[in-house]
Amino acid sequence: MERQGASEPxxxxxxxxxxxxxxxGERGFHGTTTRDIAKQAQxxxxxxxxxxxxxxxxLFEISRAGHVAALEILRTAAAxxxxxxxxxxxxxxxxxxxxxxxxxxxxxxxxxxGSLTPQHHEEIATLRRQMEQVTREVLEAGLVTxxxxxxxxxxxxxxxxxxxxxxxxxxRTTGTWQPEDVAKHYRELAIRMVAAR
Amino acid sequence: MERQGASEPxxxxxxxxxxxxxxxGERGFHGTTTRDIAKQAQxxxxxxxxxxxxxxxxLFEISRAGHVAALEILRTAAAxxxxxxxxxxxxxxxxxxxxxxxxxxxxxxxxxxGSLTPQHHEEIATLRRQMEQVTREVLEAGLVTxxxxxxxxxxxxxxxxxxxxxxxxxxRTTGTWQPEDVAKHYRELAIRMVAAR
Numbered sequence: 001m002e003r004q005g006a007s008e009p010x011x012x013x014x015x016x017x018x019x020x021x022x023x024x025g026e027r028g029f030h031g032t033t034t035r036d037i038a039k040q041a042q043x044x045x046x047x048x049x050x051x052x053x054x055x056x057x058x059l060f061e062i063s064r065a066g067h068v069a070a071l072e073i074l075r076t077a078a079a080x081x082x083x084x085x086x087x088x089x090x091x092x093x094x095x096x097x098x099x100x101x102x103x104x105x106x107x108x109x110x111x112x113x114g115s116l117t118p119q120h121h122e123e124i125a126t127l128r129r130q131m132e133q134v135t136r137e138v139l140e141a142g143l144v145t146x147x148x149x150x151x152x153x154x155x156x157x158x159x160x161x162x163x164x165x166x167x168x169x170x171x172r173t174t175g176t177w178q179p180e181d182v183a184k185h186y187r188e189l190a191i192r193m194v195a196a197r
Numbered sequence: 198m199e200r201q202g203a204s205e206p207x208x209x210x211x212x213x214x215x216x217x218x219x220x221x222g223e224r225g226f227h228g229t230t231t232r233d234i235a236k237q238a239q240x241x242x243x244x245x246x247x248x249x250x251x252x253x254x255x256l257f258e259i260s261r262a263g264h265v266a267a268l269e270i271l272r273t274a275a276a277x278x279x280x281x282x283x284x285x286x287x288x289x290x291x292x293x294x295x296x297x298x299x300x301x302x303x304x305x306x307x308x309x310x311g312s313l314t315p316q317h318h319e320e321i322a323t324l325r326r327q328m329e330q331v332t333r334e335v336l337e338a339g340l341v342t343x344x345x346x347x348x349x350x351x352x353x354x355x356x357x358x359x360x361x362x363x364x365x366x367x368x369r370t371t372g373t374w375q376p377e378d379v380a381k382h383y384r385e386l387a388i389r390m391v392a393a394r
Contacts, residue, residue, distance in 0.1 A: 031227020166359035
């Protein structure tokens with residue numbers, strides 16, 4: 001998987017990131033202290049500071065890794081499909097599946113962006129623009145082939161992504177549907193949103 | 198507008214609620230203190246406590262008012278349409294318009310539910326179930342008339358609402374599109390998602 005210039009986290013770092021995702025998910029970034037994260041990770045605050053000098057560094061690493069993973073999912077799915085319709089179906093399916101399965105991390109990744117430093121926020125915004133671009137390019141390809149008919153590919157790309165992003169807010173694996181059920185249905189909804197009629 | 202048993206806020210209370218929405222939107226519920234809210238409202242903490250004994254009471258009132266408004270928008274829009282297709286179009290349009298125009302409040306309303314007490318959370322969950330029900334009933338009506346063809350009205354109702362809810366996350370009035378542009382496009386997307394082909 002593409003790492004966009006960052007190295008893979010060490011096992012200790014991953015333990016910190018997992019602990020922080022739990023804390024941020026429960027109490028929000030501003031409601032979490034570095035001591036909370038250290039306690040959740042069963043490490044001393046001193047060890048945490050060695051790896052991540054600030055709480056914001058931890059949030060950025062969670063957010064960066066989540067966005068890199070999401071972008072990779074979109075690219076891989078789009079590359080798998082043959083026609084634009086198949087590409088969009090794969091993309092919508094896999095994106096929904098990731099958000100349903102990883103809904104706790106998805107909440108932190110999507111809803112705490114306002115807590116990043118301006119520089120870190122810009123790095124994440126770049127990844128988000130790439131996610132929108134992959135989706136928009138599939139829609140534009142379908143317009144060229146005549147499979148799709150829609151007025152605004154840019155806004156529609158955001159809407160396709162919104163369907164899955166919002167799973168982080170409401171989806172729980174303890175509910176009526178399994179991640180696979182949602183992914184299958186969202187594949188169909190995304191195609192319906194854009195298909196020529 | 199239906200108030201679900203609560204009285205209209207007084208001008209002082211509305212000032213507190215508006216101030217709190219700004220603070221929660223910027224720093225999250227857990228990152229905001231009652232002193233922050235009092236300062237933003239230019240009132241003494243003592244005055245704030247007279248109206249709302251706890252910070253959670255303020256969040257609950259913002260959340261309750263937002264959900265009552267959103268439910269009323271869905272009901273009014275659905276009642277305005279003639280056919281299920283028209284009802285769904287009105288509903289998707291007006292719900293998107295509200296979320297785009299009120300995106301700052303929408304963020305607090307949708308993303309801070311985990312900070313409510315269990316009793317307050319249940320009251321809000323009841324309102325959300327009613328919102329889903331209004332939407333689902335329109336979809337089911339369209340299945341009866343044959344205007345719609347879809348596999349899972351419950352999950353589709355959630356997806357229709359997701360499109361607009363996620364506007365609270367990404368939409369800014371400083372961006373490319375005005376709220377009316379998004380509302381018009383989302384009317385079309387929602388109908389496409391369910392229309393018989």
